[in-house]
Amino acid sequence: MSPKTTTEQGKTKPGTSTKSISARTGADTKGTPVVEQLMSRPVHRMPVGHSLNDAARLMWEHDVGAIPVVDQEDRIHGMVTDRDIAMAAYLQGKCLRDIPVETVMAKDVKTVRADEPIQRAATLMTRHQFRRVPVLSGDGVLVGMLSLNDLAGASADPSTDGISEHEVAHTLRAICAPRAMTGHLGHEELIPA
Secondary structure (H helix, E strand, O other): OOOOOOOOOOOOOOOOOOOOOOOOOOOOOOOOOEHHHOOEOOOOOEEOOOEHHHHHHHHHHHOOOEEEEEOOOOOEEEEEEHHHHHHHHHHHOOOHHHOEHHHOOEOOOOOEEOOOEHHHHHHHHHHHOOOEEEEEOOOOOEEEEEEHHHHHHHHHOOOOOOOOHHHHHHHHHHHHOOOOHHHHOOOHHHOOO
């Protein structure tokens, strides 16, 4: 069984747009844009039970840096990043095909709902230093991915409201700030001398 994918995340078919707020409805009652208006969709995902080799292949084929791991109902069980794969290969010294994705994926995945204000997503990304965050429907099903690139594109588009270039710069600065080595990995003894 191969991982389930859809079309390339963040890319649109000619003549369509997944990012234009002005071309969509969905702003909340105060006019504030919501996550659904900026998120990329459809999003690539892989079912539980696959290897890191499968995750790395999907990332390479679709030029993405993270893949949500889902069950058969598209409910998130975890998230694996390209960095997770690199660190697992280095620390475990095994072939990627021999490392189950469940052993390295983040299990406490922070998400936003599609109907939440974009500011909530930017705050979550800033607080947790996330470059991307999965987007769920009201009933908890994966429906998209919101990335820093989506926020930057919206801030540069004069037809959009809701997030300024200054706010995106603040989010970027927080995301890219170095984290202290001690405690970040949770395994200080694994840091090479």
